[in-house]
Ligand SMILES: Nc1ncnc2c1ncn2[C@@H]1O[C@H](COP(=O)(O)OP(=O)(O)O)[C@@H](O)[C@H]1O
């Protein structure tokens with residue numbers, strides 16, 4: 014028996030601890046039954062306790078990976094994760110303008126859960142000017158959204174205004190993730206391309222095993238889009254998937270443990 018499967022691409026850094034970055038992306042994509050390809054932007058020595066070292070890769074090998082993927086695969090949707098610095102952001106933006114990989118989800122990864130920077134301050138302007146206008150969906154968490162709009166976001170009204178401002182910078186659909194909002198409320202704020210606002214709601218899960226939540230969320234979105242799911246349904250699926258797996262913890266590592274990507278198996282989460 015032969016069959017076609019949707020092909021997707023993640024452009025991200027690796028995590029030796031297996032819980033975040035490209036590792037979380039590929040695990041999520043595998044659970045969604047899409048074929049994952051990957052352009053590695055940099056390597057991190059990382060575990061659930063933190064990031065011990067990071068090495069951005071030379072742009073020549075990043076360019077070459079793009080070419081290898083583009084020459085052989087039919088990519089139906091693509092996401093970006095950790096891009097490290099200005100040079101890597103510019104390189105990735107240039108390649109994304111050159112090749113057509115379908116809908117682009119930009120996860121503007123800036124800081125790992127343990128506090129280590131995964132994007133230099135100097136790269137933020139480049140990200141906003143070069144990558145953000147290419148994004149079909151952008152998924153900043155609250156601290157990342159604050160950096161992009163360059164102000165504190167305290168109230169829900171502040172967050173909605175930030176969605177509007179980020180959309181005005183060129184991203185078509187904006188999702189500000191509320192995982193950092195408070196330890197009781199857990200809403201994500203969505204401003205769709207047509208101007209419609211949507212709140213993704215879910216129960217707060219009391220756990221410290223949240224390593225890779227953002228990567229998993231954006232990978233879910235990419236995978237479901239590649240399968241042809243509508244964006245609104247895709248975002249709701251991603252939210253439900255996260256909520257379900259956060260409640261089904263696995264004991265791995267000694268810090269902010271990784272998610273259990275098997276956690277939605279045998280549930281009614283449709284992926
Ligand atoms: N403790 C939690 N309980 C329920 N949902 C959570 C929790 N932490 C994160 N999420 C959800 O996971 C997704 C990723 O969000 P977030 O953790 O803010 O991203 P990031 O990893 O980029 O910081 C969002 O849908 C968010 O609401």
Ligand SMILES: Cc1ncc(COP(=O)(O)O)c(N)n1
Pocket residue numbers: 025026027028033034035057059094095122124125126131223224225226227228
């Ligand atoms: C290589 C890499 N990419 C992304 C993240 C963000 O992970 P988190 O979702 O835990 O903030 C990470 N820790 N490492």
